[in-house]
Amino acid sequence: MFEYVLSAFTPLNIALALAGVAAGTIIGSIPGLTATMAVAVLVPITFSMPADSALILMGAIYTGAIYGGAYAAILLNTPGTPSAIATTFDGYPMARRGDGDLAVSVACLSSVVGGIVGAIALLLLAPPLAEAALAFGPVEYFWLAIFGLSLIAALSTGDFLKGVIAACFGLLISMIGISETSAEVRFTFGSQTLLGGIEIVSALIGLYCIPVLIDLVATPARHLEMPEKGRGFRLPEAFGKLMLNKFNVLRSSVIGTLVGALPGAGGSIAGLVAYSEARRTGKGDEKYGEGNPGGIVATESANNATVGGGFIPTLVLGIPGTPPDAVILGALLVQGVKTGPTLFAEGANIVYTFIFGLLLATILMLPVGLMIGRFAYGAIVRSPKAVLVPVVAFMTVIGTFAIRNSISDIAIMVVLGIIGWIATKRGFSVSPIVLGLILGRIAEQGFVQGWTIGDAVGNLWGQFFGRPLSLVIIAMTLVSFLYPFLPQIKRLVMRSNPNPVIERDPAPMSAVLRDGISFLIFGAVALVVVVESASLNPDAAVFPRTIAMGMLVFVAAALIKLVLTRDVIEETAEGSVVRRIAVPTIMLGGVALISTLGFGVAGLLMGVALMFVAQHGRASPQFWLTLTAGVVITILVFTFGFRNLLAVPLPAGWFL
Amino acid sequence: MIRKTLFAAIGVAALGLAGMSANAEEFPSKSVDYVIPFGPGGESDITARFQQSFFKDKFGQELVVSYKPGGGGAVGWSQLNSMAGDGHSIMGINLPHIIVKPRQGDVGFQTDDITAVYMFHYTPDAIVVNADSDLKSLQDLIDYAKAYPKQLTFSGSGKGTANHLAQIIFDQKAGIETTYVAFKGTGASVTALLGNQVSAQWGYTTVGAKQGDKVRLLAVAMEERHPAFPDVPTFKELGFDMVSGAYRGIAVPSSTPEDIRQKLSGMIAEINADPAFQKQMLEGGFAMMDIGYGADLDAWMAARTEDYVAAAKSAGIID
Numbered sequence: 001m002f003e004y005v006l007s008a009f010t011p012l013n014i015a016l017a018l019a020g021v022a023a024g025t026i027i028g029s030i031p032g033l034t035a036t037m038a039v040a041v042l043v044p045i046t047f048s049m050p051a052d053s054a055l056i057l058m059g060a061i062y063t064g065a066i067y068g069g070a071y072a073a074i075l076l077n078t079p080g081t082p083s084a085i086a087t088t089f090d091g092y093p094m095a096r097r098g099d100g101d102l103a104v105s106v107a108c109l110s111s112v113v114g115g116i117v118g119a120i121a122l123l124l125l126a127p128p129l130a131e132a133a134l135a136f137g138p139v140e141y142f143w144l145a146i147f148g149l150s151l152i153a154a155l156s157t158g159d160f161l162k163g164v165i166a167a168c169f170g171l172l173i174s175m176i177g178i179s180e181t182s183a184e185v186r187f188t189f190g191s192q193t194l195l196g197g198i199e200i201v202s203a204l205i206g207l208y209c210i211p212v213l214i215d216l217v218a219t220p221a222r223h224l225e226m227p228e229k230g231r232g233f234r235l236p237e238a239f240g241k242l243m244l245n246k247f248n249v250l251r252s253s254v255i256g257t258l259v260g261a262l263p264g265a266g267g268s269i270a271g272l273v274a275y276s277e278a279r280r281t282g283k284g285d286e287k288y289g290e291g292n293p294g295g296i297v298a299t300e301s302a303n304n305a306t307v308g309g310g311f312i313p314t315l316v317l318g319i320p321g322t323p324p325d326a327v328i329l330g331a332l333l334v335q336g337v338k339t340g341p342t343l344f345a346e347g348a349n350i351v352y353t354f355i356f357g358l359l360l361a362t363i364l365m366l367p368v369g370l371m372i373g374r375f376a377y378g379a380i381v382r383s384p385k386a387v388l389v390p391v392v393a394f395m396t397v398i399g400t401f402a403i404r405n406s407i408s409d410i411a412i413m414v415v416l417g418i419i420g421w422i423a424t425k426r427g428f429s430v431s432p433i434v435l436g437l438i439l440g441r442i443a444e445q446g447f448v449q450g451w452t453i454g455d456a457v458g459n460l461w462g463q464f465f466g467r468p469l470s471l472v473i474i475a476m477t478l479v480s481f482l483y484p485f486l487p488q489i490k491r492l493v494m495r496s497n498p499n500p501v502i503e504r505d506p507a508p509m510s511a512v513l514r515d516g517i518s519f520l521i522f523g524a525v526a527l528v529v530v531v532e533s534a535s536l537n538p539d540a541a542v543f544p545r546t547i548a549m550g551m552l553v554f555v556a557a558a559l560i561k562l563v564l565t566r567d568v569i570e571e572t573a574e575g576s577v578v579r580r581i582a583v584p585t586i587m588l589g590g591v592a593l594i595s596t597l598g599f600g601v602a603g604l605l606m607g608v609a610l611m612f613v614a615q616h617g618r619a620s621p622q623f624w625l626t627l628t629a630g631v632v633i634t635i636l637v638f639t640f641g642f643r644n645l646l647a648v649p650l651p652a653g654w655f656l
Numbered sequence: 657m658i659r660k661t662l663f664a665a666i667g668v669a670a671l672g673l674a675g676m677s678a679n680a681e682e683f684p685s686k687s688v689d690y691v692i693p694f695g696p697g698g699e700s701d702i703t704a705r706f707q708q709s710f711f712k713d714k715f716g717q718e719l720v721v722s723y724k725p726g727g728g729g730a731v732g733w734s735q736l737n738s739m740a741g742d743g744h745s746i747m748g749i750n751l752p753h754i755i756v757k758p759r760q761g762d763v764g765f766q767t768d769d770i771t772a773v774y775m776f777h778y779t780p781d782a783i784v785v786n787a788d789s790d791l792k793s794l795q796d797l798i799d800y801a802k803a804y805p806k807q808l809t810f811s812g813s814g815k816g817t818a819n820h821l822a823q824i825i826f827d828q829k830a831g832i833e834t835t836y837v838a839f840k841g842t843g844a845s846v847t848a849l850l851g852n853q854v855s856a857q858w859g860y861t862t863v864g865a866k867q868g869d870k871v872r873l874l875a876v877a878m879e880e881r882h883p884a885f886p887d888v889p890t891f892k893e894l895g896f897d898m899v900s901g902a903y904r905g906i907a908v909p910s911s912t913p914e915d916i917r918q919k920l921s922g923m924i925a926e927i928n929a930d931p932a933f934q935k936q937m938l939e940g941g942f943a944m945m946d947i948g949y950g951a952d953l954d955a956w957m958a959a960r961t962e963d964y965v966a967a968a969k970s971a972g973i974i975d
Contacts, residue, residue, distance in 0.1 A: 320843060327696040
C-alpha cells in the first residue's frame with residue numbers, strides 16, 4: 001500500500017492536485033459552471049500526461065468544484081452546482097445575518113470530512129459497495145425520488161398545501177420535452193425551444209438567483225451584513241459547530257458515499273437526503289431553514305462524499321456514478337485504461353495511486369478552500385450593489401449559456417426566475433418546485449420501467465411493494481413525511497387541546513383574492529396537462545396525468561381552506577416596483593440582442609443598464625467611473641475566459 | 657488592460673473575417689468545435705475523444721469536444737444548420753436517430769436537413785446476458801421466450817433507438833414476444849442487466865468489451881464475427897438475417913462549402929486509416945466503417961432510411 005502513497009505524492013502530482021482543487025473551487029463557485037464542464041474542458045490536456053496524474057488532476061478539479069458550489073449557495077442563495085441546493089436553505093440565512101464567513105468555513109471543513117470519508121470508502125469498500133448498488137432497480141429509484149419529495153413538508157414555508165402544489169408544478173415542468181422512456185414529444189406546445197426540456201442547472205439559477213437580484217435592486221439596503229473587522233476565518237468557531245454536529249457529519253458522509261455509489265442518483269439527491277435526516281434529528285439553537293450550521297454540515301459533507309462514492313461504480317463496474325465521472329471514464333478509455341471488473345485486479349497500481357491522490361486533493365482543499373472562500377466572501381460583502389447586481393446577472397447569463405450552449409435556455413432561466421419571485425411572494429417557496437424538477441424525471445423513469453417489468457412478469461404489486469430494499473425506503477419516506485406533523489398527531493391522539501393552532505387574523509379580502517388567483521393559475525396548469533395527456537401514448541401520459549390529477553385535488557383543497565379560514569401566508573415586497581420589473585426586463589432584452597450584437601456587447605449593455613437600476617442615490621462622477629470600469633472589465637474578462645479558456649462557443653455577432 | 661482587451665478584440669474580429677473567407681487549403685485555420693448532441697460518457701462521446709488526440713497530431717489544430725444534450729439528440733441536430741458553415745463547427749450524428757426521430761413528431765429538424773460528411777464506425781447490436789445467466793445460447797433465449805411469452809425482459813437504451821428496433825426486428829424474425837424496457841443511455845441499461853433487474857439486454861458489442869467476464873454475448877448483428885469476440889456467433893450464422901447497430905458519423909451545417917466538406921471527409925478518413933486508432937476502436941468493441949462524402953454516402957443513407965422506416969412502421973413507432 002505504501003508504494004502507492006509514494007507514487008501518488010510526487011511533486012508533479014502534488015502540484016496538479018493543488019492546481020486542480022483551486023481551479024475546481026473557482027469554477028464551481030460560478031453558477032452554471034458545473035464540475036462536469038470543468039472536467040470536460042480538461043480532457044484534451046490530460047492526453048499528454050501519465051494516466052495516474054491525469055486522473056488525480058480531474059479528481060481534484062471535481063472535488064474542488066463540488067465544494068466551490070457552496071459559495072454562491074451561501075452568499076447569493078444560488079446553488080453553484082445542483083449538489084449545493086440544500087446548502088442554500090441554511091447558508092443564505094446565515095449570510096444574511098452576517099455569518100457568511102462562518103458558513104463558508106463550516107462548508108469547507110464539512111466538505112473535507114465528507115471527501116475523506118468518500119475516498120476511504122473507495123479505497124476499502126469499493127467492490128462490495130458496487131455490488132450492493134446494483135441491487136437498486138428501477139422501483140428503488142422511484143421510491144428514492146418519492147423519499148426526496150417527502151422533504152416538501154419540511155421545506156414549505158408555513159403552508160403545506162402550497163408546498164405540495166409547488167412540488168407538483170416542479171414535477172410537471174420536468175416532463176416538458178422529449179420523454180426519455182417513451183421518446184414522445186410532450187408539453188412543448190409546438191415550440192422547439194422547449195424540445196430539450198427544462199435544463200436543471202439553468203432552472204436552479206433562475207429560480208434561486210433571479211429573485212435575489214430582483215429584491216436586491218428594490219431597496220438601498222446592503223446585500224449582506226458587514227462583518228466586524230479582523231474576524232479571520234472564524235476557524236475555531238467553525239470547528240466547534242462541526243463538533244456539535246459530529247454525528248451529523250458522519251451520517252451525512254455515509255449517506256453521500258452510498259447515494260454517490262448509485263449510478264443515476266448523484267450529489268443533489270445525496271445533499272437533500274442528508275439534509276432531510278439532519279433536520280429530522282436536528283439539534284442546535286437555530287431552527288433548520290433559518291440558519292442552522294447543521295444544514296450546511298449535512299449537505300456539504302454529503303455532496304463531497306459523493307465524489308469518492310461516485311468513483312465506486314465508475315471504476316469497479318465501468319458505469320459512471322455521476323455526470324463528471326462519465327467524462328473521466330471517457331478520458332481514461334482514451335488513455336488506454338480499461339475500467340470495469342478487471343481494473344481492480346489488473347490495474348491496481350493506477351487505482352490506488354489515484355485514490356491517494358484524491359485523498360491528497362481533499363486535504364489540500366482545507367487551506368485552498370478557506371482562502372478562496374474568504375476572498376469570495378470579502379468580494380461579495382464589500383461590493384456595492386451597483387457592481388454586484390450587473391456582475392452576478394451576467395454570470396447567471398453566461399453560466400446558463402455554457403451548460404449546453406443554448407441562448408433559449410437563458411430566456412427560460414429568466415422566465416423561471418420571474419415565476420420563482422412571484423411564487424415566493426405568494427408563499428409558495430421555490431424549493432418544492434426545485435425538488436419536483438430534480439426528482440420528476442427519476443421518479444417517472446423508475447415508475448414506468450418498474451411498471452413495464454412488473455406487468456411483464458405478472459407481479460406488479462410484488463415489484464413495487466415486495467422488494468425488501470423498496471420497503472426500507474418506503475418506511476423511511478413515511479417517517480420523513482409524518483415527522484413534521486408529529487405534534488399535531490400527538491395532540492389529536494391526546495385530545496388535550498382541540499384547537500391548538502396559533503390563530504392568525506383572517507387576511508384582508510385583497511390578500512384572499514390574490515391567493516385565490518394564484519391557486520386558480522396552478523389549477524389551470526394542471527388542467528392543461530390533463531387535456532394534453534389525452535393525446536399521448538400511455539407510457540408518456542400516465543405519470544404527468546397522475547401528478548396533474550393530484551395537483552387539481554390539492555388546489556381544490558387549498559381553495560376550500562382559503563374560503564373557510566381566510567388564512568393567507570404571503571411575503572410583502574417593499575421598495576421600488578419599477579426597479580424590480582427592470583431587472584428581468586433588461587436581462588431578457590440582453591438575451592434578445594446576443595445573436596446580433598454578440599455575447600460580449602449584449603452583456604456589456606445589460607451590465608451597464610443594470611448598474612443604473614441597482615444604484616440608489618446620487619454619486620460622484622469618480623464613483624461612477626470606477627463602478628463602470630469594474631463592471632465592464634469583469635464582463636470582458638468573463639467573456640474572454642469562457643470563450644478562450646473554457647472553449648464555450650459564445651455567439652460573436654458583429655463584434656464581441 | 658483596456659489596451660490588451662482592444663488587441664484581443666481586433667484579433668477576434670480578424671479571425672472572424674478569416675473564417676468567412678476560409679477556403680479548403682487553409683482549413684483548419686483554428687480549433688474545430690465538435691459538438692456531441694448527447695451527454696458525456698456514451699459511445700458518441702468516447703469515439704469523439706478517441707478522434708480528438710489523432711486530429712491534433714495529424715492536422716495541428718485542436719478538436720474541441722462539447723456536449724449539447726437534450727431530446728435524444730434532437731436539441732443539437734435542430735441547431736446544426738444555425739452554426740457557422742466554415743468547417744470549424746461539426747457535429748456528431750447517429751443512425752437510426754436522425755432517421756426515426758423526425759418521423760415521430762416535430763423535433764425541429766428533418767433527416768434531409770442534415771449534411772453528413774462521413775460515417776466512421778458503428779456499434780453492432782448484440783444480445784447480452786449476465787455471465788451466470790441460465791441462457792447459454794441464443795437458442796436458450798428463444799426457447800425461454802416461447803415458453804413464457806412477454807416474460808423475458810430486455811433492457812435497452814431509449815425508444816425508437818437501435819436497441820429498440822433490434823428488439824422488434826428480432827422478435828419478428830424469431831417468432832417470439834419479449835418485453836423491452838427503455839433506460840436512459842447504455843450505462844443505465846447495463847446497470848439494470850448487471851443488477852438482474854432484467855433477463856437480458858439489447859446492447860452493443862461495446863458492452864461486452866467493457867464488462868469482460870461479467871457478461872456473455874449471445875449473438876452479434878454483424879456480417880462476420882467481431883475480432884474482439886471470436887467465439888460469439890453472428891445472427892446470420894444462427895439463421896437470422898440481421899446486420900444492424902447504431903451508426904455514427906459527422907455532419908456539417910448546410911452552409912459549409914463543398915470543398916471543405918470534401919476535405920473534412922478526407923481528414924476523418926485519414927484518422928480512420930490510422931492503425932493505432934483502429935486498434936483503440938476495435939479493443940473498445942466498436943466496428944469500423946468508411947463511407948465518405950459523396951454519392952456513396954447518399955446511397956447508403958437512402959438504403960438505411962428505407963430499412964429503418966420500414967422497421968419502425970411495422971413496429972408501430974411511426975405512422
